[in-house]
Structure formats: C-alpha cells, structure tokens
C-alpha cells in the first residue's frame with residue numbers, strides 16, 4: 490500500500506551520494522517544518538492536518554453528501570486555484586468524468602462557458618458549494634453572483650438556504666458575511682492552511698463528500714502518508730528523496746520538472762501539482778518550473794521537445810500498477826496494421842511498454858527521470874500522494890531558501906485589474 494519512488498533513470502545525473510550530501514540540509518528543513526521555525530511558519534497547519542481530522546466530522550460530511558444527492562441532480566462547485574484544483578483532481582483521478590454530476594464555476598470568466606452551464610442546468614435540481622478562503626477573489630465572487638441570480642429564478646429564499654453551502658474563513662472576508670447574513674450553512678477553512686494545501690480541509694472534503702467520494706479512505710491515506718513521509722530518514726523516506734533529488738537536479742541546471750502520466754485521469758492531478766509547486770517554490774528568481782504532459786497524446790506533440798530540445802528538463806512519471814478494468818486487444822484476420830503480435834493482450838500492457846520505452850528514451854536523450862508508482866487509483870493512494878507532494882514541497886522550498894507558503898506574486902495582476910475596473 491506504499492508509494493514507490495523509482496530513481497533508476499537518475500543514474501549519471503544525480504548519484505546517491507549527491508542525495509546523501511543533502512542530508513544535513515534536509516534535516517534542517519525537516520526540523521523547521523516540525524518545530525515551525527522556518528519561513529512562513531504561520532501556514533504549517535497542513536503538516537499534521539490529516540491526524541487532526543475528527544472521525545465525527547467525516548460522518549457529518551457523509552450525511553451532508555447523502556442529503557444533497559437526494560435533493561439535487563447536480564452540484565456547482567465555485568472556486569479557483571486551491572479552492573478548485575484539488576476537488577477536480579480528486580474526482581477525475583477516481584472516476585474520470587463519471588459519477589454524481591459536478592459543474593465548476595469561478596475559475597474562469599468566459600461568458601460562453603457560463604452560458605452553456607446555465608443552459609444545461611435550466612431544468613435540473615441544483616445545489617451549490619462556494620469556496621473562497623479570502624472570500625474576496627474576483628472570479629469566484631462574480632461566479633457566485635451569477636449562480637445566485639440563476640438560483641433565485643428557480644427557488645424561494647427558504648429553499649436557497651438548503652441549497653447554498655459556503656466554505657470560507659471563520660471570521661474574515663465577504664463570503665463569511667454573506668453566509669452569516671443569509672443563514673447559509675458554512676464550513677471553516679483553518680487559518681493556518683494556505684489555499685494550495687487545503688484539499689483535505691472542508692475546501693476539498695465538503696464537495697467531495699457531496700460527490701460521493703469515500704473521504705474516509707482519502708483521509709486514511711493522508712494520515713498514513715503523514716506518518717510515513719515525516720520521518721527524518723533520507724534512506725527510507727521517499728518523499729525526502731524526491732525533494733532532495735529535484736533540488737540536486739535544479740542545481741545541475743535542470744530547471745524544469747515535467748510530471749508525465751500515461752493515464753488521462755491524472756491530468757487534473759498534475760494541474761493541482763503545478764499550482765502546489767509553482768506557487769510554493771517560484772520566488773525571488775528561484776524555483777523549478779512545473780509542467781505536465783499526458784501520454785500518449787503529448788508524445789505526439791511535446792515528445793520531440795522532451796527527446797531533443799534544450800537539456801534543462803527532468804521528468805517525473807506518475808504510474809499505477811493495477812487498473813480497475815481490462816480491455817483485450819482484438820485479433821484481426823488480415824493483420825494489415827501488423828498488431829496481431831499484441832492481440833489478446835490487455836491494452837494497458839501496451840500502455841506500460843510505451844511508458845517504459847519513453848522513460849528509457851528520455852533518459853538516453855539527456856532527460857533524467859523518476860517514477861512515483863502507486864498500486865491503484867483509489868482514495869487511499871490519492872490521500873497518501875497528496876501528503877507526499879505537500880511534504881516534499883515544504884522540504885524542497887526550504888532547500889531553495891524561499892518561503893514556500895506565501896504567494897506575493899499573484900497579487901500583481903489583481904492590482905492592475907482593480908485599477909482598470911476602478912475598484913478600491
């Protein structure tokens with residue numbers, strides 16, 4: 490049930506010794522996380538969050554989920570960044586596009602996108618979860634206005650109270666005021682957990698419980714991750730090995746990390762990872778640029794760049810051992826395409842050979858790579874992986890010497906946009 494980190498294709502780029510040489514610095518970062526003595530130490534609530542989630546709270550959310558599913562055909566989840574990506578990453582990782590229908594608003598301002606959703610939901614029973622830690626982010630605030638207007642045409646004020654759920658700060662921000670003033674049910678985002686680390690707070694757990702996800706197993710995976718990946722033993726802790734390896738690669742000029750997967754259900758997981766790593770590490774001219782690829786699609790476009798472009802890239806594959814289904818490749822009498830050699834084999838057998846071939850070819854082409862491998866795409870392994878990634882970026886951010894828990898850069902566009910809009 491553990492995750493595996495395969496480092497075979499780092500050979501010749503990062504030696505075991507390079508990682509061992511970082512032992513003392515990793516230990517300092519580890520102590521700074523544990524004793525809350527490093528930069529950004531008021532945002533370390535995520536470090537022990539899984540073990541602090543009460544079982545009773547999970548039961549309460551499961552009941553909420555049942556109630557909402559009973560009185561609704563679908564749910565709209567409103568949010569952006571950390572208040573959006575973890576939800577979508579989890580749902581698509583677990584079941585692609587199937588399951589209780591969830592629509593996302595608040596992460597873009599495209600009119601056509603919103604128009605299409607409102608058209609689709611005209612005759613549906615709709616509930617809403619609006620998520621914003623600050624409660625003042627433009628995109629979800631405007632999305633919520635539009636959704637409220639849409640709902641007011643369908644429901645009475647009393648019915649709206651049953652259908653709108655807010656997830657926000659305990660005391661601050663416009664969304665807290667709106668929830669309290671209108672008597673909407675609300676859940677609190679802890680003060681000491683930043684947006685991109687919040688998937689296991691009500692930000693993720695409320696909409697995921699409504700969508701019918703087994704949040705109990707998700708949290709169990711994260712709790713086991715917390716135990717396993719908080720150990721200060723660089724020989725055993727694969728999370729710290731990953732953090733140290735990527736730092737060593739960065740110092741050797743590999744300034745871009747591409748997370749690649751041969752499984753399309755991981756696309757939004759890589760989007761979540763990009764936010765976590767990009768916002769945490771990229772400060773003051775430092776930081777690894779996080780990018781992602783979904784294969785085989787991207788092998789036929791970005792494959793050229795990976796194999797043959799500027800050699801400033803390393804790659805981390807996300808792999809899974811067992812899938813939930815099999816799909817045997819049909820035999821054809823004429824064999825015009827020559828693929829009877831794999832007839833009768835599971836399609837995933839070929840997919841796995843494509844992964845092995847790609848990892849080897851990219852390595853030979855000068856792209857060192859690692860693989861994070863999990864047993865299955867289930868809630869438990871995802872919970873574990875979330876904690877793995879969060880802990881690793883805490884360590885690697887400290888190795889880089891930055892504050893991994895703030896995001897001053899995202900304010901710049903807001904200031905200019907508010908000036909253009911004439912907003913104070």
Ligand code: PA5
Pocket residue numbers: 569570571572620621622623624625626629683684685686768896
């Ligand atoms: O990581 C972050 O803090 C940001 O990306 C936020 O998650 C994003 O801006 C949404 O913020 P809020 O939840 O306050 O609306």
